[in-house]
Amino acid sequence: MVICCTVISSVLLSSVERAGGLFVRTQIMAACIGIIIAVIISVIDYEYITRYWWLLAILSIGLFIYVFLFGITISGTDDTAWIRLPGGLTFQPSELVKIFFIVTLAKHIDTLQSKGKLKTFLGVLSLLLHVGVPVVIIHMQGDDGSALIFFFIMLVMCIVAGVQGRYFIALGSILAIGLPLLWNFFLNDEHRNRILALFDLDSNALTNYGYQQYQSKVSIASGELTGYGVGQGYRTGVGFVPEQENDFIFSVAGEEMGFLGSILIILLLLLMIVKVFFIGLGARDKLGSYIAYGMFGLLASQTIVNLGMVLGLLPVIGITLPFFSAGGTSSMCLYFGIGLVQSVHMHKQNNEVIKLSYTRNERIKI
Numbered sequence: 072m073v074i075c076c077t078v079i080s081s082v083l084l085s086s087v088e089r090a091g092g093l094f095v096r097t098q099i100m101a102a103c104i105g106i107i108i109a110v111i112i113s114v115i116d117y118e119y120i121t122r123y124w125w126l127l128a129i130l131s132i133g134l135f136i137y138v139f140l141f142g143i144t145i146s147g148t149d150d151t152a153w154i155r156l157p158g159g160l161t162f163q164p165s166e167l168v169k170i171f172f173i174v175t176l177a178k179h180i181d182t183l184q185s186k187g188k189l190k191t192f193l194g195v196l197s198l199l200l201h202v203g204v205p206v207v208i209i210h211m212q213g214d215d216g217s218a219l220i221f222f223f224i225m226l227v228m229c230i231v232a233g234v235q236g237r238y239f240i241a242l243g244s245i246l247a248i249g250l251p252l253l254w255n256f257f258l259n260d261e262h263r264n265r266i267l268a269l270f271d272l273d274s275n276a277l278t279n280y281g282y283q284q285y286q287s288k289v290s291i292a293s294g295e296l297t298g299y300g301v302g303q304g305y306r307t308g309v310g311f312v313p314e315q316e317n318d319f320i321f322s323v324a325g326e327e328m329g330f331l332g333s334i335l336i337i338l339l340l341l342l343m344i345v346k347v348f349f350i351g352l353g354a355r356d357k358l359g360s361y362i363a364y365g366m367f368g369l370l371a372s373q374t375i376v377n378l379g380m381v382l383g384l385l386p387v388i389g390i391t392l393p394f395f396s397a398g399g400t401s402s403m404c405l406y407f408g409i410g411l412v413q414s415v416h417m418h419k420q421n422n423e424v425i426k427l428s429y430t431r432n433e434r435i436k437i
Contacts, residue, residue, distance in 0.1 A: 072339055072342055072343045072346070073343060073394055073405075073406070073409055074102075075339055076343070076394035076395060077099075077102045077394055077402070079335075080098060080320070080394060080396075080397075081095050081099060083320060083324055083327070083328075083395070084316055084320075084397055085301075085302070086301055086302045086307055086323060086327060087307060087320075087323055089302070089308040090307065090308060090309060090310035094316050097397070098397060098402060100399065101399030101402045101403040102402055102403070102406065104403055104406075105402060105403040105405070105406025105407065108406065108407055108410060109406045109407060109410030109413065110410065112410030112411055113410045113413035113414045113417055114417070115414060116418050117358070117362055117414040117415050117418065118358060120174060120411070120414070121174055121177065121178045121181075121362075124174060124179075127174055127175055128175050131171045131172070134164035134168060135164065137164070138151070138152060138154060138212060139211075139212075141155075142154060142212065143161070150212055150389070151212055151213060152165055152209070152212045152213065152217070160399075161400075165205075165209055165212075165217045166217075166400045166401050167404045167407070168205060169217070169220065169221065169224070169369060169404065169408075170404055170408045170411070172202075172221060173362060173366060173369065173411070174362065175201070176201055176202070176224070176225060176228055176365065177358055177361035177362045177365055178358070179197070179198065180198070180228060180232045180361050181357055181361060183197070183198075184357060189232060189233065190233070190234065190235050198225065198229060198234075199242075201225070202221055202222060202224075205218070205221050206218045215262070215388055215389075216376075216388035216389035216390045217389075219372075219376070219388065220369065220372055223368055223369075223371075223372035224365050225368075226239075226368070227364055227367065227371075228361055228364055228368060231351070231360070231361070231364045262386075264280040266386045267280075268280040269281070269383065269386060283312065283313050283314070283319065283387060284380070284381070284382075285383070286306075286311050286322075287312050287315075287319050287321075287382075288322075288382065288383055289306070289311075290307070290315075290322040290325055290326040291322055291325030291326065291333070291381070291382070292325075293306065293326055294325045294328065294329040294333075295330065296330050296331060297329040297330075297332075298325070298327045298328040298331075298332055299326060299327055300327060301327050303327060304323065304327040307322075307323050307326055316396070317391060317397050317398060318381075318387070318390065318391055318392070318396060319381055320392055320395050320397065321333065321336070321378060321381045321392055324336055337378070340370070340374050340393065340394075344370050344371050347363055347367045347412050348363070348364070348367045350363045350415055350416045351363030351364045351415070354415050354419055355418065355419045355420070359415040359419070362415055363412050366408045366412050369393075369405075370405075373390050373391065373392070373393050374392065376388065376390045377391060377392040377396075378392070393405055
C-alpha cells in the first residue's frame with residue numbers, strides 16, 4: 072500500500088512539474104532510500120532498537136540545536152526548520168525526530184507501566200514533559216504544524232496505554248481556560264488570520280490568507296467524477312494553487328483524477344492506517360503495541376489535518392499528506408516508521424517460541 076501511494080504520488084508530481092520545478096526525481100530517490108532502510112529496520116527486533124532510546128534522544132536534541140545554529144528557511148515556507156546538506160540538498164530534522172519520538176515515548180510508557188507508575192500524577196507529568204520539549208522547541212522554530220503532530224502522537228499512545236481519563240479531562244480544561252491567552256499571546260497575526268479565513272468567504276478567502284484553500288476547492292470541484300486525466304489539468308499546469316506539489320497535492324488529484332481518484336487515495340491511506348492499528352493489536356508485547364500505535368497516530372493525524380486543510384475545514388498549518396506530498400525528508404522518514412511497524416509485525420512470534428522452549432525445558436527437568 073505504501074509503494075502504491077508513492078507511485079501515485081510520482082505520477083501526480085510529474086503533472087505538477089508542468090508548472091515548474093523538479094519533484095519526481097527527489098521523491099523516487101527518497102522512496103528508494105526509505106525502502107532499503109525500512110527493510111533493514113524490519114529485520115532488527117524492535118526491542119533491541121528501543122534499548123538505545125537514550126541515543127535517539129541525544130540525536131534528537133543535537134538535531135534541534137543544529138537547526139537553531141544553522142537552520143534555513145526554504146522557498147514556500149515561513150519557518151526555520153531545515154538544514155542544508157552537501158550537493159544543494161535540504162533536510163528537515165523534525166520529520167526524523169517524529170520517528171525517534173515514537174520509539175522514546177514507547178519505551179517511556181512501557182517503563183512506567185512495568186513500574187506501576189503510569190497512572191500516577193508524576194508518571195503522567197513525565198509524559199507531558201517528554202512531549203513538551205520537542206513541541207516547545209519546534210514552536211520556537213516556527214513549525215507549529217509539526218508541533219501539533221507530536222502532541223497527537225502522544226495523545227494516541229497515552230490513550231491506548233490506559234492513562235486515566237481524568238488526566239485528559241484536566242488537560243482539556245486547562246487548554247479551554249487558556250484559550251484566550253493562547254489566542255492573544257501564543258498565536259501571531261498570521262495564525263489568527265488563517266483561522267479567521269475559514270469563516271470569511273467573501274473577501275479574505277479570495278484575496279489573502281484564504282486564497283490557497285479557495286483555489287484548492289475550485290481545483291477539486293473542477294475534476295468532477297473522473298477528472299481531466301493525469302497531465303491534463305489546466306489549473307495544475309499553470310499553478311493556480313500555491314504549494315500544490317506539497318501540502319496541497321490532493322487538489323491535483325481532485326482536478327486530474329476526479330472524485331473517484333480522490334476516493335482511491337483516501338481508501339489507500341485508510342487501509343494503511345487500519346493495517347498499522349491491527350499490527351499494534353497483534354504485537355507480542357505492550358512495547359511493540361505502543362510503537363505501532365504511535366505510527367498510527369502519526370499517519371492518522373497528518374492525513375486528517377492535511378485533508379481538512381485542503382478542503383477548507385481546518386486552517387493551513389503546513390502538514391503534508393503522508394507518502395503523497397513532495398518532500399524527500401518526509402517520505403523517507405515515513406518509510407523508516409513503516410520499517411518499525413514491520414519489525415513489530417515480523418517479530419510478533421518470538422514470545423511463542425520462548426514459551427515453547429521454556430515448556431520443553433520444564434518437561435526435561437520433571
